[in-house]
Amino acid sequence: MMISTRGRYALRILVDLAEHCSEEYVTLREIAERQEISEKYLESIVKLLVRAGFLEGLRGKGGGYRLGRRPEEIGVLDVLRLTEGTLAPVACLEEGGRPCARAPHCRTLPLWKGLNDVVTAYLGGFTVRDLMGKAEDGNDYII
């Protein structure tokens, strides 16, 4: 499985929050219940999202989380790169990866390069806004 739970849950958190942004702050407990994911595990994922600015957290009573940017400004690719570390199909195509000595005559590198491009282009075309459901799906988000 290419995409780990971290990445998948991260997106679900963001969409959930985007769809329930009428309330100022949403508690992690609410999200966890709606998404049927362990609250404790979500915590570790939310931490990443806060650090990256996708989410803002407020402590204390009445606290919770809300989006740090508008849904259409949160790119799916960015979220996945954050949570997955890299989406490159092979090590030699990772951002900070040391170049492979075989690269100049590697037969498979072009294949992986192309795969990387295809995946990046596809995921790069989505934002959290695109993942949000319609009102009849239980979406609170207005306008």
Add this chain to the structure above:
Amino acid sequence: MMISTRGRYALRILVDLAEHCSEEYVTLREIAERQEISEKYLESIVKLLVRAGFLEGLRGKGGGYRLGRRPEEIGVLDVLRLTEGTLAPVACLEEGGRPCARAPHCRTLPLWKGLNDVVTAYLGGFTVRDLMGKAEDGNDYII
């Protein structure tokens, strides 16, 4: 990293063999040396390829491996599905996977479905023939 060494090495083995098919059978040792991969590890990968018919093995002195089909008849997608198990981005899209209860209203499922389609379409367009190098790259393969 999406693609494990098993899948990557499997393709390199097949391409290596395709490029050196002038000799009837090629020993695993030769392949391992050319590809700079542990012979023992290659053994476990080659076993899969033989079972699937991509390769034929001949035991004993003078033995080795050769392609079980022509390079243009070996699909990259098929090889990767064999060695990787599945290429589906998430569990709910795996072949024999049990359907997810959240699927009907899952916000992210369409995203993963699309990603799966994009990846499958891309990889499905390649065969081992497409990965083979030109003669000047040290390719023995003639016509």
Add this chain to the structure above:
DNA sequence: TTTAATTCCTTGCTTGACAATAGGAATTAA
């Protein structure tokens, strides 16, 4: 018939990432 060279088969090992849990400190509103 023996020997050397191979593929085949089973088994075990090590490591690291993933997935999740636990417990408490810091903060905030009521």
Add this chain to the structure above:
DNA sequence: TTAATTCCTATTGTCAAGCAAGGAATTAAA
């Protein structure tokens, strides 16, 4: 002061990836 939160630092269990070892079966050639 209290209750409700987010934040922070660990720890644990599980599993697959990536090997390595040793020997059995087979084959060609000396």
